[in-house]
Amino acid sequence: MSSPDGPLNDPRTADPTDRREVKRLLERTGIRPSKRLGQNFLVDRGAIETIAKLVEGSDPETIVEIGAGLGVLTRLLAGSAKRVIAIEIDGRLVEELRRRLADLDTVEIRHQDFLKFDFSPIGAGGRTLVVGSIPYRITAPIIRHLVRNRDFIERAILITQREVAEKILRSPGPGGTSLGVLVQAYAEPTFVTNLKPASFFPPPQVDSTVWTVSFTDRPRFTADPDSFFTLVKTIYGKRRKMLRSALRSLLPPEGVDLLLKEADIDGNLRGEGLDLPSLDRLASAFAAVRRRGSSGEAGSSLDRDPDRG
Incomplete structure (x- = not known):
């Protein structure tokens, strides 16, 4: 009932x-x-x-x-x-x-x-x-x-x-x-x-x-996470700019030129057009450039707010 x-x-x-x-x-x-x-x-x-x-x-x-x-x-x-x-x-x-x-x-x-x-x-x-x-x-x-x-x-x-x-x-x-x-x-x-x-x-x-x-069992990129997500946040935060211009917030002009050359990526492209392997390659080159002292410290982490990019 x-x-x-x-x-x-x-x-x-x-x-x-x-x-x-x-x-x-x-x-x-x-x-x-x-x-x-x-x-x-x-x-x-x-x-x-x-x-x-x-x-x-x-x-x-x-x-x-x-x-x-x-x-x-x-x-x-x-x-x-x-x-x-x-x-x-x-x-x-x-x-x-x-x-x-x-x-x-x-x-x-x-x-x-x-x-x-x-x-x-x-x-x-x-x-x-x-x-x-x-x-x-x-x-x-x-x-x-x-x-x-x-x-x-x-x-x-x-x-x-x-x-x-x-x-x-x-x-x-x-x-x-x-x-x-x-x-x-x-x-x-x-x-x-x-x-x-x-x-x-x-x-x-x-x-x-x-x-x-x-x-996935492992990340779908090989670069160190700090370099990878620093790069991603920068690129998507300046999505309307050419890659060469967007990267100047991370490196001096000569560092940007070296980075693009080592990654074999056209700096006149917009960064949001890069696929995952290209981002990975660019991040690995970025890490190498930073290690050689071409730039100061650039911070990034998963704790930042990536949806704003």
Whole structure:
């Protein structure tokens, strides 16, 4: 016999793709979606089924979910791995998740900021999958956090703003970004499908994309990371300038000439037009020039904000 609230009190019968039901659940629990936290709940049955197939194909041992929300994906994920760590920053939703997912022994719900999540206890080299619809305002920090922890992650299935995904998939190259090069340098990103605003409640103002990130066993470049990412950040920060001009923020004119000669790259090209092997070659030459004392120290790291490039 159902309660006055109907199926919403039973997480096993509630329909997470029914917008009216999701709205009633939020109202009953006193939760108003937060724009600051980027709370747009996935209510697209087709998208959920697509993610389910991707998860099944990954055969993970451990799944880390970014922003468990109302537990729509969490319940699905629980049947695909021995362990699911569902991370949620909103304390109001954490309470609801613990009530709705109390029947799932394999799910651990953590009230935590994903950017502070420590992957190291999971252990390196395991089949760990990360799944999440990323709040648009902190997409770059989350992606950088994933890259830093690539030794612990085999694959990620992400939902981001469509524009961000397209730029990453386009990188390196015209229309790409330094954030995109960062991802491409350590992983193979793959487009899955686009989602309209109506796929979420409440609907965002932009389209979204489901895409995957498969981390490679080793970097896809051979230069030292400091030189490589210093170069990438500089090039994409001056994308409209010719390469020779852009590089003058790193080296004096004679150093730039030497760098381009050693890398065998035309300085009249725009840097964003270079592919990954060309960037790698240029970065290796840059490191050699710096070692010979042609320039001062030039800083770079994954902690910089590459999406601004």
